Amino acid sequence: MRYVDVILPLPLDGTFTYSIPPSLAGRVQPGCRLTVPFGTKKRYSAIALRLHDETPVNCQVKEVIEVLDESPLLLPSQLQLWQWMADYYLCPLGSVYKAALPSGLKEEDEQISYKPKLVPYVRLTETYFEEAQIINVFLDLKRAPKQASLLMKYLEMSKAAAALTLKNPQLLVEVEKQELLRQADSNTTLFNALVEKGILEQYDKQTDRLDHDEIPADMVLHLLSPAQQLALDKINAQWQEHNVVLLHGVTSSGKTEVYIHLIHQALEQNKQVLYLLPEIVLTTQLVNRLKRVFGNRLGVYHSKYSTEMRVEIWQKQLSTSPYDIIVGVRSSVFLPFQHLGLVIVDEEHETSFKQQDPAPRYHGRNVALMVAHAAGAKTLLGTATPSLETYYNCQTGKYGLVELFERYQQVTLPDIQVVNIAEERRKKMMTGPFTSVLLQEMNEALQNGEQVILFQNRRGYAPTIECHTCGWVPRCPHCDVSLTFHKRLNQMTCHYCGYTDSVPCRCPNCEDEKIETIGFGTERIEDQIREVFPQARVARMDLDTTRSRQGYEQILRDFEQGQTDILVGTQMVTKGLDFDRVSVVGILNADTMLNLPDFRSYEHAFQMMAQVAGRAGRRGKQGRVILQTKTPDLPVVQQVVNHDYKALYADQLTERRMFHYPPLYRLINVYMKHRYEATLNGLAYEMANLLRKVFGERVLGPDTPPIARIQSLYIRKIVLKVEPEANLKEVRNRLRQAQQYFMALDKYKAAQIYFEVD
Ligand code: ADP
Ligand code: ZN
Ligand code: ZN
DSSP states (O other): OHHHHOOSSSSSSOOEEHHHHHGTTTOTTOEEEEEEEEEEEEEEEEEEEEEOOOOSSSSSSOOOOOEOOOOOOOHHHHHHHHHHHHHHHTTHHHHHHHHHHHHHHHOSSOOOOOOOOEEEEEEETTTTHHHHHHHOOOOHHHOHHHHHHHHHHHHHTTTTHHHHTTTTTOOOEEEEEHHHHHHTTOOOOHHHHHTTTTTTEEEEEEHHHOOOOOOOOOOOOOOOOOOOHHHHHHHHHHTTOHHHHEEEEETTTOOHHHHHHHHHHHHHHEEEEEEEEOOOOOOOOHHHHHHHHOOOOOOEEESSSSSHHHHHHHHHHSSSSSEEEEEEEEGGSSSSSSEEEEEETOOOOOOOOGGOSSOOOOOOHHHHHHHOOOOTTTTEEESSOOOHHHHHHHHHHOTEEEOOSSGGGGGGEEEEEEHHHHHHHHHOOOTTTHHHHHHHHHHHHHTTOOEEEEEEEEESSSSSEEEEETTTOOOOEEEEEEEEEETTEEEETTTTTTTEEOOOSSSSSTOOEEEEEEEEEEHHHHEEEEHHTTSSSSEETTTOOOHHHHHHHHHHHHHHTTTEEEEEEGGGGGOOOOOOOEEEEEOOOOOHHHHHSTTTHHHHHOOOHHHHHTTTOOOSOOEEEEEESSOOOOHHHHHHHOOOHHHHHHHHHHHHHHHHHHHHSEEEEEEESSSSSHHHHHHHHHHHHHHHHHHGGGEEEEEOSSSSSTTTEEEEEEEEOOOSSSOOHHHHHHHHHHHHHHHHHHGGGTTTTEEOOO
């Protein structure tokens, strides 16, 4: 084979052909990384896709410079997945490559940034490896007791006594420097003093970063309740006919227990398991639970881990002793699996499975289904509030459906009471964002030593500030949105591009000093609670307080252990977390969710409200939920109150059918962005015309989205609604052609055109 087609880590379509010099012949295999030249002086690590002897026409072929892997880093099934994704999501293959590999494996210019981790260790120098010497040292150190005790600790940890007696340095146990300093309660200065005296020396040792705590896999499973056992049996039965089964189980029904039994079952058959979660936020509680059963057979993979750690997990999965279970967020669908047998997608309805930016704009759940399909594995989707797409697939018989509508230990579902904000406001019964009903419930809960969760889907102090006199509102200079006021930082921030500005003392427009804050973000709600309940211990969980993993875990731990009475948060608090002492949940403003300009807004609002309601009253006692809204009569509000997912589904499906939306129709958004609005309008207009010629009535737009400019780029959107019978391959081809046509035009050179599928 003289040529190899490679994928470059660049947002470019297709593959590139290079020739294999004789010196590298035999070393290039599909799935290996190769260093290749590109352009005049760039070098990239590319992925070898296919070897062949077809001499490319019309272009000068460059040579592969180096082969970086002795054996493939990617299995054939992974390369196939990449190609499927590029095709299905209408994005460059190179973008899939960029998303799939941890950055340590794909750096440019041969700078493979992955380095083995070096950990400093400590040992006695050769000179001092002698009993008599040691005795002298301690005499010398009489006036440096801290150094003496550090050395003493070292001798103890290294089991030096035996080694010295037998005069055999091999018997010294290796001691990690950090661990020594920690156990000796000492510091680097003291340590360095001993090094300077030539007694101790430091050396580096290469280790990996994976968790080697000896956690035995005790494989002790909880006994399932009769309802859970029945669900488990039904899932197995449904898998006989369907590759994909949905477990529709109410909150706290013990879905996780059922998953654990299914994982156990897969391991017994020597199969691997991929357990997908929508967000990092959920991993901690779950991983602890799974580790108790499966120990070190379980690995965790997510983007908050360092690239080195992710590289090591990747390599472990290719080795002869891979993890049997991987728990991770959407990016873990890219990991190599050698014998995958089961994929679990927990909280399958969650929108965070969807990657927004950059390309590939994919849905983790759907890619997981492809991964399972390719491996011949079974998939279980689980949730209390299924996505319309998934439920539709159950109704049409594509997926199996298993229901678990009994909570574990028959705890009753929470009682949800709707309170009309408009009415309370009229009667002047509101205190800030709280209705009198909610305050009373909170008060009662606090007096009983129970906990409260308050859900408000807006972070920051106030969504905006406004001049009382002239109505001036601060806006982001780069995006078409107003700035959110963050009081603690005393600044205004754009939630789309991160632009910040200081808060003016006077209105820059009319110089008036009366600047008001409008609306309630989580930060302001926290302040309000402190005013109303000064004794209560309050915590806030949103993007601003959980930037670090520790921040998040701390908040969660405090709440679990009852150190916090009231937890305020954005949709983070709606996630499948399991708390014991929560008796009251307040949904502060349902309308902000219901009024979003998105055809899925009711579906998502239902999901969020049902999920957060599910946090109330999990053990022993029925919980109370106060749902505050200005539109109490809206059917979706009633559906939440009645825990009636099926009614929501029926309503929404009718609407989607009427307006040609998923799951009945396929939706492809065409986005166009440009720095100049006039140019963009021209492009959008021409694009719509061209697409109409091909797709006719299926084309809507161009439209100006609600946020018409982000990061200084204007945005236009064209929507394509395709009936299920249509030839999707053809549709995708035509869209790609249109994209290529316009990108090739000089006047639109600076434009961005991309697609969002489904
Ligand atoms: P879900 O995932 O459906 O919300 P979980 O699996 O988190 O529900 O279960 C809720 C709580 O009930 C958890 O604390 C869990 O430990 C407990 N639980 C559920 N099923 C069992 C069981 N079979 N044995 C013991 N505890 C269980
Ligand atoms: Zn003003
Ligand atoms: Zn901005």
